[in-house]
Amino acid sequence: MTVSNDLAYAEELDAQDTCAHFRERFLIEDDDLIYMDGNSLGRLPYATVDQSADLVRQQWGSRLIRSWNEGWFTAPERIGAKIASLIGAQADEVIVAxxxxxxxxKLVVAALRFQVGRSQIVTDDLNFPSDLYILQGAIDMLDKQHQLQVVPSVDGIDGPVADLRARLDEQTALLTLSHTVFKSGYMYDMAALTSAAHDAGALVLWDLSHSVGAVPVDLNAANVDLAIGCTYKYLNGGPGAPAFLYIRRDLQERLINPLTGWMGQQNLFGFDLKYQPAPGLRRFLTGTPPVVSLSLIEPGVDLLREAGIEQLRAKSLRQSSYLIDLWEAELEPLGFTLKSPREQAYRGSHISLGHAEGLRIDLALINDMHVLPDFRAPDNIRLGITPLYTTYRDIHQTVQRLKHIVVERLYERYPTEAPIVT
Structure with a gap:
């Protein structure tokens, strides 16, 4: 790709962008603020503002408890069905909870209990650490009958595909990975690894948190068993919004939810003292859904469905390639390294740049340059490309401001201690 470093070129690309009008659907109060962190927390859609007003004033304020029969009770399935259309699943295979x-x-414990006689869980060291904490806790709860194999990445960027395949055998109960890696943005070939795991008799669980709403996912085509994902990144569901889970239809009534609760009971208003699981995916609900935060997921999902994930992916790839070319021309000579894959087929929708002064550069970018990225230790500055609202001008200006920080040594104003949230 031939790239011009001029701002006029970025503005020309924006003028040609067929997705540009979606930016107007988000609340953007400060036009000078460049937001490059939609891969961590998505922007607020205007439709969500309207939804929240109706939810509080009308549904809660006027309709009161009647609203449970007017959409609240079925929201986990309704919104789950919409998310399913973004990840290649059937409407009854995804639920929000x-x-x-x-x-x-819930899904790890269900899978391990189902895979009787198999004792190994396989993952990699690129997986989100919280996922590993959950795996460790599940092993402890199941009386340490399972072992966790964490396969290392050679370079900290690319997934260790060959080594993962080599670990799959007759003792593997579960292979679980982040589809798009949270630091580097590396994206696995879902179908190929799922097939390899199935050949060994293992179940597969994918974390889609950095994929859903950003890259095309086809769970059914890949014959994926299980998946989970969050809704507050590319789905723009709001901070701490409830997540979703996917279970392939033929497994739903063969797996047992380890956190049985009222909402997963077959006849929840029969108030029987003995638990009987509800049919289908609803058995994997546990407690009463948080209606307010749950409902606010829907407008962002609707926006993505309207835009079309294939169109958004095409823009994302054009923008990430543009960013990589600008890095090569402007930032590599200043000591920045590319810590994301160059090959598009293995790249999600965020780009990581490394620098020895990464933390302090990140702080200068936020406090002096009016750019919001995020930082992941030891040296990763993550730049999230969210094609619903990220512009080419945003990318161009981010690179120029990064350059200015290093050339003028503005980062030297900041301490080496990280704030709580980076």
């Missing part, structure tokens, strides 16, 4: 970690715990 709990947090990403709780959903992962």
């Amino acid at each position: 709990d947090s990403t970690s709780v959903n992962l715990f």
Whole structure:
């Protein structure tokens, strides 16, 4: 790709962008603020503002408890069905419930109990650490009958595909990975690894938190068993919004939810003292859904469905390639390294740049340059490309401001201690 470093070129690309009008659907109060962290927390859609007003004033304020029969009770399935259309699943294979970690715990324990006689869990060291904490806790709860094999990445960027395949054998109960890696943005070939795991008799669980709403996912085509994902990144569901889980239809009534609760009971208003699981995926609900935060997921999902994930992916790839070319021309000579894959087929929708002064550069970018990225130790500055609202101008200006920080040594104003949230 031939790239011009001029701002005029970036603005020309924006003028040609067929997705550009979706930016107007988000609340953007400060036009000078460049937001490059939609891979961590998505922007607020205007439709969500309207939804929240109706939810509080009308549904809760006027309709009161009647709203349970007017959409609240079925929201986990209704919104789950919409998410299913973004990840290549059937409408009855996705439901919204709990947090990403709780959903992962439920599916991991269910899978391990189902895989009688198999004792190994395989993952990699690129997986989100919280996922590994859940795996460790599940092993402890199941009386340490399972072992966790964490396969290392050679370079900290690319998934160790060959080594993962080599670990799959007759003792493997579960292979679980992040489809798009949270630091580097490396994206696994879902179908190929799922097939390899199935050949060994293992179940597969994918974490889609950095994929859903950003890259095309086809769970059914890959014959995926289980998946989980969050809704507050590319789905723009709001901070701490409930997550979703996927179970392939033929497994739903063969797996047992380890956190049985009222909402997963077959006849929840029969108030029987003995638990009987509800049919289908609803058996993997546990407690009463948080209606307010759950409902606010829907407008962001609707926006993605309207835009079309294939169109958004095409823009994302064009923008990430543009960013990589700008890095090569402007930032590599200043000591920045590329810590994301160059090959598009293995790249999600965020780009990581490394620098020896990464933390302090990140702080200068936020406090002096009016750019919001995020930082992941030891040296990763993550730049999230969210094609619903990220512009080419945003990318160009981010690179120029990074350059300015290093050339003028603005980062020297900042301490080496990281704030609580980076």
